[in-house]
Amino acid sequence: MMTRRQKIIKLLEERDYSVSELALLLDMRGRGSGKIILEDLRAIARALKREGKVLLIQPAQCKNCGFVFKSEIKIPSKCPKCRSSWIEEPRFKISVK
Template sequence: MMTRRQRIIKLLEERDYSPSELALALDMRGKGAKKVILEDLKAIQKTLRREGKVLLIKPAECRKCGFLFPPEIKVPSRCPRCKSEWIEEPRFRIGSG
């Protein structure tokens, strides 16, 4: 039986996912699911470094004005430029270092 983090790693080795998509793929529901996924991604990033792999991050982007956020393991709630809350979540994938 694989742990949740092992399942996330397996998924991210296949293609890129947003935190919401990972929560759905793992059948995690509820308000805190995305937060749990983000915490798992931070831990996975450290694990991957030790294995010579990297967690690739496509940054979050404002769908209204196109502002690109820094590539971080977090989901912004509001655009600093136009104040829109219409934010495309960051996407994550595992690549070789």
């Protein structure tokens, strides 16, 4: 049986996913599931470096004004430019360096 992190790695090696999509695929519902997956992604990013792989991040973007956030493993809540909370989540994928 695979651990949650092993499942995330397997999924991200196939294609890119947002945190919400990963939560649905892993059948994680409820408050805090996004936070858990973000913690897993941070740990996965560190572990991948040892294997010669990298966690690619497509940054979050404001759907209202188009502001592009920094490439970070986090989900912003509001746009610093227009204050909108209509944010496209960052997407993650695993690639070989």
